[in-house]
Amino acid sequence: MxxxxxxxxxVIFTVGVYLILSKSLLRIILGTxxxxxxxxxxxxxxxxxxxxxxxxxxxKAETYVDPLPQALILTSIVISFGVxxxxxxxxxxxxxxxxxxxMEQLRGNDDE
Amino acid sequence: xxxxxxxxxxxxxxxxxILLFFKNSVIGQRWISAIGMLFNLxxxxxxxxxxxxxxxxxxxxxxxxxxxxxxxxGDMLAALLVLATSIVGTFCLFFAFGTIGKEREKYYxxxxxxxxxxxxxxxxxxxxxxxxxxxxxxxxISSYALIVLGGTKKQLRETLKYILIxxxxxxxxxxxxxxxxxxxxxxxxxxLSQRIAEVGQxxxxxxxxxxxxxxxxLKAGLFLFFWLPGSYSAPPAAVSALFGALLTKVGLYAxxxxxxxxxxxxxxxxxxxxxxxxxxTMVLGAFGAAAYSDIGRILNYNxxxxxxxxxxxxxxxxxxxxxGVVFYLLHDMVAKALLFIxxxxxxxxxxxxxxxxxxxxxxxxxxxxxxxFITALAIAGIPPLSGFTGxxxxxxxxxxxxxxxxxxxxxxxxxxxxxxxxxIFMAAFWGAEMKNVDSLPAVNKGFIVSTAGLCLIVVAMGxxxxxxxxxxxxxxxxxxxxxxxxxxxxxx
Numbered sequence: 209m210x211x212x213x214x215x216x217x218x219v220i221f222t223v224g225v226y227l228i229l230s231k232s233l234l235r236i237i238l239g240t241x242x243x244x245x246x247x248x249x250x251x252x253x254x255x256x257x258x259x260x261x262x263x264x265x266x267x268k269a270e271t272y273v274d275p276l277p278q279a280l281i282l283t284s285i286v287i288s289f290g291v292x293x294x295x296x297x298x299x300x301x302x303x304x305x306x307x308x309x310x311m312e313q314l315r316g317n318d319d320e
Numbered sequence: 321x322x323x324x325x326x327x328x329x330x331x332x333x334x335x336x337x338i339l340l341f342f343k344n345s346v347i348g349q350r351w352i353s354a355i356g357m358l359f360n361l362x363x364x365x366x367x368x369x370x371x372x373x374x375x376x377x378x379x380x381x382x383x384x385x386x387x388x389x390x391x392x393x394g395d396m397l398a399a400l401l402v403l404a405t406s407i408v409g410t411f412c413l414f415f416a417f418g419t420i421g422k423e424r425e426k427y428y429x430x431x432x433x434x435x436x437x438x439x440x441x442x443x444x445x446x447x448x449x450x451x452x453x454x455x456x457x458x459x460x461i462s463s464y465a466l467i468v469l470g471g472t473k474k475q476l477r478e479t480l481k482y483i484l485i486x487x488x489x490x491x492x493x494x495x496x497x498x499x500x501x502x503x504x505x506x507x508x509x510x511x512l513s514q515r516i517a518e519v520g521q522x523x524x525x526x527x528x529x530x531x532x533x534x535x536x537x538l539k540a541g542l543f544l545f546f547w548l549p550g551s552y553s554a555p556p557a558a559v560s561a562l563f564g565a566l567l568t569k570v571g572l573y574a575x576x577x578x579x580x581x582x583x584x585x586x587x588x589x590x591x592x593x594x595x596x597x598x599x600x601t602m603v604l605g606a607f608g609a610a611a612y613s614d615i616g617r618i619l620n621y622n623x624x625x626x627x628x629x630x631x632x633x634x635x636x637x638x639x640x641x642x643x644g645v646v647f648y649l650l651h652d653m654v655a656k657a658l659l660f661i662x663x664x665x666x667x668x669x670x671x672x673x674x675x676x677x678x679x680x681x682x683x684x685x686x687x688x689x690x691x692x693f694i695t696a697l698a699i700a701g702i703p704p705l706s707g708f709t710g711x712x713x714x715x716x717x718x719x720x721x722x723x724x725x726x727x728x729x730x731x732x733x734x735x736x737x738x739x740x741x742x743x744i745f746m747a748a749f750w751g752a753e754m755k756n757v758d759s760l761p762a763v764n765k766g767f768i769v770s771t772a773g774l775c776l777i778v779v780a781m782g783x784x785x786x787x788x789x790x791x792x793x794x795x796x797x798x799x800x801x802x803x804x805x806x807x808x809x810x811x812x
Contacts, residue, residue, distance in 0.1 A: 228488070233480070240487045247494045254502030277501065280450050284494055287457045291490075294464060295483055302476040314477050 213253040220246035233299045233309040237292065244288040248281045322377040324370060325392045327363035328402045328441035331356055336434035346425045350417055353430040357410040360437070364403040371399045372791065376798065376808035378447070386447070386809055387511035393447035393809055396795035397646055401444045401573060404653040407777065408565045409437050411770040415661050416558035418764035419668065424469050424556075432469070435462040436562070443570045447809055449500070449507045452574060453493050456539070460486050463567060467555045478554035485547040489538035496531040503528065510809035513581050513802050521585035529583035529590050533597075536578065540571025542631050543597040545624050549608070552623070553616035553673075557664020560616075564623050565657035569649060572630050576645065579634060580799045587637060595635035599726050601628030602733040609740035613747075615673045618740050619663045622699065625733050626652050632723075632730050633714040641717025643796035647788070648710025651781060655699050655707060658774040659741075662692045665767050666748055669760055675744065680753030688763060689749040691771050696741035698778045700734055706781035709789065 224246055227239025255277040261269030303309050335356030342348045371377055371394055379392040394402075413433065420429055439459025446452050464486075468479040501507055503524055504515050516525060534544070541548045548568075552560050575594075583590055605628055608621035630652070633645035665688065667673045669681070682689040698705035701712075711734065718727035754760070781788055798804050 228484075236484065240484070240491070243488075243491050244494075247491050247498065250495055251498040251501070254498040256502075276507075277498075280494075280497070280501075283450070283454060287454070287461075287490075288487075291457075291461060291464075291483070291487060294461070295487070298464075298468060298476070298479060298483065301471065302480055305471065305476055306473055311480075314480065 209257050210253055213249060213257065217246050217249050217253065220249065231311050233303070233311065236311070237295050237299060240295070241288070241292050244284070244292075248284055251277050251281050251284070322370065322379055322394075324363065324367055325377055325379040325394050325445055328360060328367070328406070328445065329438050331360045331363060332434040332437040332441070335359075336431040336438070339431045339434065340428070343426065343428070346422060349425060349430045353413060353434060354410075356434065357406065357413055360406040361403075361410060364399070364406045367394055368396075368399045368403055368791070370394075371396050372794070376805065378809055387506050387508040390451055391447040391508060391510075391809060392445050393510075393805070394445055395798045395805060395808070396791060397573075397576070397799060398444045400646065400650055400791060400795055401569070401653075402441050404650050405437060405440050405444070405566060408562070408653050408657045408774075409433075411774050412558055412562045412565070412657055412661070414766045414773075415561065415770040416766070418766035419664070420556055420558050421470075427469060429466070429469060432462045432465045433562070436466060436566075438462075440566050440570055444573060447509050449497055449509060449512070453490070453497060456493070456570070456574075457490060459567070459570060460490070463563065466559050467551060467563075469559075470556065475554045478551045481547055482551040485538065489535050492531065492538075493535045496528055496535055499524075499528050499531065508809070509577065509581055510806040514806055514810070516582060516585065521583060525583070526586055526589050529578075529586075530593065532578050532583070533575070533590065533593065536571050536574045537597065538571075539568070540575060540631075541568045541601075541624055541627050542571070542575070543601050543604075543628075545601065545605075545627070548624060549617055549620040552620045557661060557668065561657045561660035561664060564619070564660045565653045568623060568627050569653055572627060572634075572649065575631065576634055576799070580637065580642065581802045581805060584637070584802065591635045591637055594631055595723065595726055598628045598631035598635055599729050601625070601631065602729055606733045606736035610736050613675045613743075615663050615667055615675065615744055615748075617673075618744060619660055622659070622737055622740065623656060625737055626656070626699075629711075629714065629730050629733065632726055633717065635726075636714070636717045636721050636723055637800075638717045638721050639796055639800045640713050640720060642799045643789070643792055644710050644713025644715075644717055646710075646795045646799075647713060647785075647792045648707070650788075650792070651698070651706040651710050651778070654774055654777050654781070655695060658691075658695050658771060658778065659699060661767065661771055661774070662688060662695060663744075665763060666692070666744075669763070670748070670754065675747035678748040678754060679751040680749070682749040683753065684760060685749075685763065687768065688771075689745070691775055692741075692749070693745055694775055695778070696738065696745060698782070699741065700738035704779070704782050706778045706785075708782060709785040 224239045224243030227235045260271035260273045261267040263272045263275040377394040381390040442455030538544045605621045605624035633641045670678045698707050701707035
């Protein structure tokens, strides 16, 4: 199972990087969003996909799932959600004000 | 167990939340944030006193003992940096009062400012790698807001790039944390250090170490600094002073912590890389500082040079060099804030950043001119001022550990620093006067208070080096002996 997950993460990373390297701002934001998804899956996979009971005291099971990665992923999801939404708003505002969403044209120069 | 450790986070956090309720009263916001900063200062001083008298302080959140719970650790390095943060925060705030503008003040400038301080202090105090990520994000998200607040074209454009770079580096950070957790099975720094010492730092752990190095170097502007000059020159002066003083230093602190506490077993690989990256940073930064004739650019490249210099001290990693790193880090936070405040004021007064269009300002602004001169000397490391001791210690460490070439590069970069700053001084304050001298604005009270205060600290840190050194030496002692940190956290 870990192998398939690793392959999936690799594919997601590839897609994310590809999107980030494109010119359009919208694609770049989607790329960052996909990349963070890949990282969350990586967190989940790196701690081994055990099949066990939920990590609660009353379960009386032989094996338990490690709760830490899930806590980390939850935190990371919240943060990436916030950042992505901020990025979207910023991109919209920048598009309104600068009149372009092409990163090539956003290089800028000193004379403004 | 010591609750004092959360106060540097809690005070700005509460201040920020209170500030949210006073959107329309600008005067009220100023008073509240100033009072909050003073409380923060007091907490930082109390923390240093406690660390000095009782050793390393720890706080286990919710009573969960490490390595399971979240732990906050205040060793001397963290405490000193928290103090420097609150000092810089206070003076930049005074400067912001007069210069940031009513419009920005109404749109939550002060709450974001306080949230930024929460993130910075949190990064210094946390003892857990994932928590470090969270504090980084708190700091970065508030910095995104601060850098774009005001929404001019330049700000919007530079913020897009700044956010993109930081999202990428944060993503890599989480990936590195994931790998580390997969390999070692813990994220508590003390526990990590212990376990890596047991299994030995080999193969995969070296790769992870280098991944962390890339992440923190991106944040610190070490070698991967190409985003820095643009984004730091976009926001108004008070904000770029805060950024120049604090943000890169947090990345450096993370580098120092990881490479003295966790990945210190293979200096031939990791520290060797650090040394070469430091050299490249100093050389490239020096080119930038020497080449441009625009104040904003020169100041930003000066930030980059000092990052390279500090990383060089870390790469040497002897007791002397680490003492030097701590001392220079403290000096650099204060001096860079001072430099950016004066530079920002200069650009505001002249209405331009280009040196060719300035001149002769010393007649109308003698205070500002001489203040800039003192700052330039302090940053270059001229003896009675604060930059000297740190620089001396790092260079002594470099010679003792036989890094001759790199020491030579760092000495040469100091000359470039002096050259670039004196270039500003000569062009802006001497020479023929600007044409429209009479219409130039006067400097405001906040500027005088903040520069005089920071300048006093720079001078005091230089003259009282011996006294500061006893604190710095204790911080260096903990850095060179990770066992102290581990014992304080795990065995209680």
